[in-house]
Amino acid sequence: MFSEMARLPVVHIGRSALGLLLLLCSCTFFAQAQKNIEVVRKIDLSSAVVRIDMTILANDLNGKYVVSFAKHLAPKLSFLQIAMGNQPLPWIRLPDAGDGLAHFQAEVPQGMTEAKLTVFGTLAGALVPVPAEIELTENQLVQYLDSHTFPSLYPTARQTTTFALGVSHIESFTKRDPYSRTGKDLVFGPITDIEGGAAASLSPITIHYQNNAPFVKALQAIREIEVSHWGNVAFEDFVEVKHAGAALKGGFSRLDFQARGAPSAVRGLVAVLPLGARSIYYRDQIGNISTSVIQHGPDGVELNLQSRFPLVGGWKNQFYQGYSVPVQELLTVGPSSGGVRRFTLTVPFSVPFPEVWVEDLTVKVVLPEWAADVRVEIPFSVDEEHQTHRLTFLDSSLSGGRPVLILKKRNVVAEHMQPMVLSYSFPTRAMLLEPLYLVLAFFSFFLVCMIFARVDLRINADGGKKKSKTHNLKSSYSPSWEIAACGKVSKVEISRFAMIECRWRLVQ
Known part of the structure; x- marks a missing residue:
């Protein structure tokens, strides 16, 4: 009965106090039956985005496993993947149980008495600058709050947690035995025989350390992808960025910046483009920016963008960059059926800046006119998806214009830079319409010119x-x-x- 209640939709459970009670009973049942044999956690705090990598060896799974995080970290969880080997597992978020934890339930294959799970998650905005304001030449200090033990509903026999700071300078941290400092890492454990439940497994700690990594957040990013069957797939990214680190105290001095430097300032961004990228441009509201470097590698094109001014804490900047890729590198064509072919487009979902996490991302895919039956496959969920139409040059109102697929997602990080597969149906004869429009337009123009040249419009009665x-x-x-x-x-x-x-x- 408990397993059947666990399969109920989340919305139904959240509306009923009885459903919540049954959920707690279900979790208690699983906690008594299941056990974490060993848990190894590594939390990377060296950049602006926190990355959590866990390996869990558990037994008596009963077809389900619940991964828990501290409740204050749940709104900042931008990406979560629970996998068994190389196979990702489907998961849902369970309703709030009021125990200070956020629970995510994954479906595990039936009949497994012991399994090794890997959990990977990213936290955007989990690092808080302390102090909130610093001078230009000061180092930036941040604070991170988490549990030094693995919060779980199940008892854990042995666990180890490693915080990778990227620097050896630590202002302060909460000391929980046993712990050790190894180079740039702070290690807690091994810890044995921890009881299940939030009260026993949740042990808050605070780490205050130096972090001068680029704290670049995109307040808004709009990616537009326009598909043309006549040669190119055009990409254009409009980005509004902000330095989300400690705000600048006092004024900005170019002399101090050049002579003494600014450890936390951001001087530029790196974009990773596809291998066949060409016609690359980089502009802001004033115009073209020439301070950019392009390097071609075996796996892609690296574009190093230098803004007109450095970004320090609290400063903002807007720019847009774009490029084109030959259509044959991104678009595949299926067999013809009744004069209609199925086209498949494979493009990156997010903007090409690995160091930037996007607060609000909008992706627009403009398809050719007469495209229909549009379908999209993304390895993660999006917040909003809808379609509209757009009329541009050589488009006809008979078809309604070009279909535009619009996708929206919040808290996008580098892990979301995965391929997006979009397919649509397109009649092959429709490719002849635009050349026909051009022929008719030129023919009509010259015909009007010929008629106008042979008509005498002068008014002279006695001539x-x-x-x-x-x-x-x-x-x-x-x-x-x-x-x-x-x-x-x-x-x-x-x-x-x-x-x-x-x-x-x-x-x-």
């Missing part, structure tokens, strides 16, 4: 009569008559004047 009289006068004029009347010229001269008269008549 025809005057022209005819003048023509009669000129035709009656003959230079040879005047020569004959003179009578004093030679025959040779008369023949010359006759030739002139013939030419005159031909001209008339």
